Amino acid sequence: MTQEVYQLLENYMLHCMKDSAHDKEHIYRVLYTALDIAGTEQGADKDVLICACLLHDIGRREQFEDPRLDHAAVGAEKARRFLMEHGFGEVAARRTAACIRTHRFRAEQPPESLEAKILFDADKLEAAGALGAARTLLYLGRAGQPLYSMTPQGRVADGAGDEPPSFFHEYRYKLEGLYGRFFTRRGAQLAHLRRAAAADFYRALLAEVSLPYERGPGLLRAELDGKAAKPGP
Incomplete structure (x- = not known):
């Protein structure tokens, strides 16, 4: 690929x-x-790989504006058209689009080509470790999602079964389970190096937000009950 x-x-x-x-x-x-x-x-075709990496998220804006859309599918078609319009061959455009179409974590279509598997792993590493936690918080904050939700018993939910979704829910259902989903040996190796950082962050955050609820409601009730028993100021 030229400059x-x-x-x-x-x-x-x-x-x-x-x-x-x-x-x-x-x-x-x-x-x-x-x-x-x-x-x-x-045997990786680095020209296709570079194209796919650079263009893999170009459908994000459309998905954010209309959540019914899949940014991977939108981006794949945008990339294919762009490449064809700028003189790339049909085969290269189609292979690049296929990589983009299958890079999403929740996609029903798994990546097939080596280039698609490499893109998948490189993109999923962005959801691993401390970086994955930070990026998830950024994304959920923009979407208006909370850090956590409360159980009917007044405790902080740990993410299992949260409604609506929260950071803890995203961690338990996506971030925690992604480490067995890599296709390349190098991708799995890099993910393993990051795993402890994400787990430590989740446990520390859960403990810190849970602590105020352990004694706080009782302290508040005692304060309000005490005030109610006294005449006005």
């Missing part, structure tokens, strides 16, 4: 990226990690 082609792709990516959790720095990290992983695999 001119890279610049063309980068400029289009920069035009599309507006989300603080999925910004241009996220794209660069995914690209750099993907190249790291590709260096440990035989």
Whole structure:
């Protein structure tokens, strides 16, 4: 890939990226990690991989504006059209689009090509460790989701079965379980190095937000009951 082609792709990516959790720095990290992983695999087409990494989230704005849309599907079609309009071959455009279409964690279609598996792993590493927790908080904050929800007994829910979703729910249902979902050896290795940081953060945050509810309601009731027993000021 030439510098001119890279610049063309980068400029289009920069035009599309507006989300603080999925910004241009996220794209660069995914690209750099993907190249790291590709260096440990035989036969990866790095031109397709670079295209797919740079363009994998260009459908985010459409999904944010209409949550019924799948940013992976939208981005795949946008990327295919862009590449075809700028002189890329049909095969390269189609292969790049396939990588983008299957990079999403919850997608029903798993990645098939080596390039698609590398993109999947590089993108999923962004949800691992301390970085994954920080990015999730950014995304949920923009979407108006809380850190946690309360049980009917007045305790902080740990994320299992939360309604509506919360950070703890996202951790238990996505972040906690992603470490067995990697396709490449290097991706799994990098994920393992990050796992403890995410688990420690979750446990510490759960403990800190739970502590005020352990004695606080009782202290408040005692204060209010005491005031009620006394005449007015």
